[in-house]
Every structure is written in C-alpha cells, then in structure tokens.
Amino acid sequence: MTPLIFFHTTWLKDVGINMTIVFNTCFVVLLLAVVSFLATRNLQVYPGRLQNVMEVIVDGLHSLLIDTMGNNGKKFFPLIATLGLFILTSNLIGIIPGFESPTANINTNAAMALVVFFSTHVVGIATHGFKYVKQFLGPVWWLIPLMLPIELISHLARPLSLTLRLFGNIAGEDIVLLVVLLLVPLIVPLPILILMIFTSIVQTLVFMLLAMMFISGAMEQAH
Numbered sequence: 001m002t003p004l005i006f007f008h009t010t011w012l013k014d015v016g017i018n019m020t021i022v023f024n025t026c027f028v029v030l031l032l033a034v035v036s037f038l039a040t041r042n043l044q045v046y047p048g049r050l051q052n053v054m055e056v057i058v059d060g061l062h063s064l065l066i067d068t069m070g071n072n073g074k075k076f077f078p079l080i081a082t083l084g085l086f087i088l089t090s091n092l093i094g095i096i097p098g099f100e101s102p103t104a105n106i107n108t109n110a111a112m113a114l115v116v117f118f119s120t121h122v123v124g125i126a127t128h129g130f131k132y133v134k135q136f137l138g139p140v141w142w143l144i145p146l147m148l149p150i151e152l153i154s155h156l157a158r159p160l161s162l163t164l165r166l167f168g169n170i171a172g173e174d175i176v177l178l179v180v181l182l183l184v185p186l187i188v189p190l191p192i193l194i195l196m197i198f199t200s201i202v203q204t205l206v207f208m209l210l211a212m213m214f215i216s217g218a219m220e221q222a223h
Contacts, residue, residue: 018105025102028089057085064205068212076215079119083112084208087166091200094174095193097181103203104171106163113159116211120158124218132218162210169203 039054061081065073073080087103094101102108124132136151137144173196180192 018107020100021102021105021108024093024100025090025108027099028086028093028102032085032089061085061208064208065212068209069216072219073212073216076119076212079115080208080212083116083211084204087112087207088200088204091170091173091204092197094170095177095196095200101170101174103166104174106167109163109166110159112207113162116162116214117155117159120214120218121155123215127219158210158214162207166203166207169199173199 035050035054039050043051058081061084062077065077065080069076090102090108093099094104121132136148136155176192177196
C-alpha cells in the first residue's frame with residue numbers, strides 16, 4: 001500500500017498537481033457543506049446563531065444580485081452565491097497558519113473564470129439565439145474584419161482578467177503574511193491582518209460583480 005501511495009503522490013507532482021492546494025480546496029468545500037447542513041437541518045422561525053448568520057449572508061448576497069442583475073438574475077443566484085462563498089472562504093483561510101488559499105493558485109481561479117465565461121455565452125445564445133452571435137460581427141457586414149477580432153479579444157480577455165486579478169491579490173497577501181511571520185514570528189501586526197481580511201472581501205465582491213455584469217450583459221438585447 002505504501003509504494004502505491006508513494007507512486008500516486010510522485011505522479012501527481014510530476015504532472016504539476018499541487019496537493020496542498022487540492023487538500024485546501026477539498027477542505028473549503030467540506031467546511032461549507034458542513035456549515036450549510038448545520039444551518040439548515042433544523043430551520044426555525046426564531047433562528048439560532050448559526051442559522052441567523054447564514055441568513056444574513058445569504059440575504060446580503062441575494063440583495064447584491066438583485067441590485068446588479070434585477071429580478072431576471074434570480075435564477076443565477078445559486079451560481080453567484082456558490083462562487084462568492086467559496087472565494088471568500090478560500091481567501092480568508094490563507095490567513096490561518098498552516099493553510100494556503102486555494103485562490104492563490106491560478107488553476108483554481110481559471111476554473112471559476114471559465115465557468116463564468118461559458119455560462120455567459122450559453123445564457124446569451126439561449127436568450128437571443130443566433131442574434132447573440134451577430135453582436136460579434138458589427139452593425140454592417142463590411143465592418144466584420146475589424147469588429148470580429150476586437151470582440152473576440154474583448155470576450156477572451158474576460159476569464160484572463162478574472163483569473164489574474166484574484167490570483168495576484170490573494171497570492172500577494174500570502175507572500176506578505178509569510179514575510180511578516182518570518183520577520184516578526186511571535187506577533188503578527190494587526191493592521192496587516194485587517195488589510196488582508198479587507199482585501200479578501202473586496203476581491204470576492206469584484207469577482208462576483210464582474211460575473212454578474214457579464215451574464216447580465218449577455219441577457220440584454222444585442223445591438
């Protein structure tokens with residue numbers, strides 16, 4: 001059994017899989033699943049502490065979605081809320097010694113960005129049909145050679161932007177925390193932790209807002 005485990009771990013390293021990130025990602029998913037189960041297993045009219053906290057968080061995410069996308073965006077709440085909770089938890093867990101933020105790995109962020117990217121165009125085609133594709137071609141046929149490359153680059157840059165923005169900020173946080181721990185191993189300055197928490201929240205909101213804007217834009221009538 002031990003040789004098999006050693007071979008499996010070695011193979012994962014050879015193909016470039018970061019097992020620390022895989023473990024932390026699974027831990028975040030499991031943590032969110034357990035908290036969700038505990039908060040909803042015995043729903044009450046007068047909620048307990050955990051249910052009350054989760055209701056505040058969910059209501060806040062729902063209000064943000066309605067304010068950004070309108071009532072037509074309600075069907076996308078499971079996607080946006082899942083992304084928001086996962087990203088926020090992943091960002092914050094890197095502050096805890098011994099853990100590494102899954103969002104500090106570019107592969108994790110790229111996976112979420114691609115989900116948003118494909119969801120955007122699936123929604124656009126489902127809403128407008130072939131007319132959605134026409135927006136890439138410009139208003140008149142003779143502008144197609146100019147407009148098509150511009151529109152393609154613009155849309156392909158979206159997942160790249162989502163990926164690198166989140167990766168750069170959270171990876172930078174982890175590096176700053178590591179440097180501070182090396183310089184001041186016993187006392188981590190409180191302002192640094194407050195700044196990291198603030199940045200984690202802001203980057204979560206930015207990812208969610210951009211995802212909602214992309215999907216909302218795909219649902220609008222193409223011109």
